[in-house]
Amino acid sequence: MEGVKEGVNEACISLKLSIGHAMYLKDRVDCIFAPRLMNMDKYKRITLCPKFRGLPDLFRVFIPNVLSLNAYLGSFERRLSFYSKVGRELRVGFLRVLRAYRRARLASKKVKELQRDGFLPDEARAWVLGGSEPSFTLKRKDEALPIIAVVGYPYIIYDDYVSHSLLKKTR
Numbered sequence: 001m002e003g004v005k006e007g008v009n010e011a012c013i014s015l016k017l018s019i020g021h022a023m024y025l026k027d028r029v030d031c032i033f034a035p036r037l038m039n040m041d042k043y044k045r046i047t048l049c050p051k052f053r054g055l056p057d058l059f060r061v062f063i064p065n066v067l068s069l070n071a072y073l074g075s076f077e078r079r080l081s082f083y084s085k086v087g088r089e090l091r092v093g094f095l096r097v098l099r100a101y102r103r104a105r106l107a108s109k110k111v112k113e114l115q116r117d118g119f120l121p122d123e124a125r126a127w128v129l130g131g132s133e134p135s136f137t138l139k140r141k142d143e144a145l146p147i148i149a150v151v152g153y154p155y156i157i158y159d160d161y162v163s164h165s166l167l168k169k170t171r
Helices: 001-004 013-025 055-062 076-089 094-116 122-132 164-168
Strands: 036-039 070-072
Touching: 013 055, 070 076, 076 094, 094 122
Parallel strands: 036 070
Antiparallel strands: none
8 A cells, every 4th residue: 555655646556565665664664675676587588577686776765774686596606695795784793694595495495395285485485484374275175176376477466455356366
């Protein structure tokens, strides 16, 4: 809601969602980390919307404490260099950064496995990060029921506010 209210009319829904999430967090955290994503593959073929490259600057209009670094993530070496810079900015030693990176990779792998099993991303993350098991079963009770696919941009279909909990209602 805040992103729609504070964002410019010409901004896309994903930009407005990002602004809204940052506005929600600004008084709940010490700092908002908004990396400037420069490239995502080693061949520099994956480009991002220029508005997202400017997202850290846009956040600074509303939020005074924004940490931003340019992120070149196309190779393992570049990712490691970026994570090292983040660690220095946060005054965290390199070994601690490596341990955090390893834990994050393992958690990400577990979340992806749960998603392949049919869990929604927020359910899978809650289970992996918080240890709380979902309150439902994924087994179909009635084989006669149709299988329904919901297709759309992840930032829309997985956001309960924007999608009006479409996936949970569909389930």
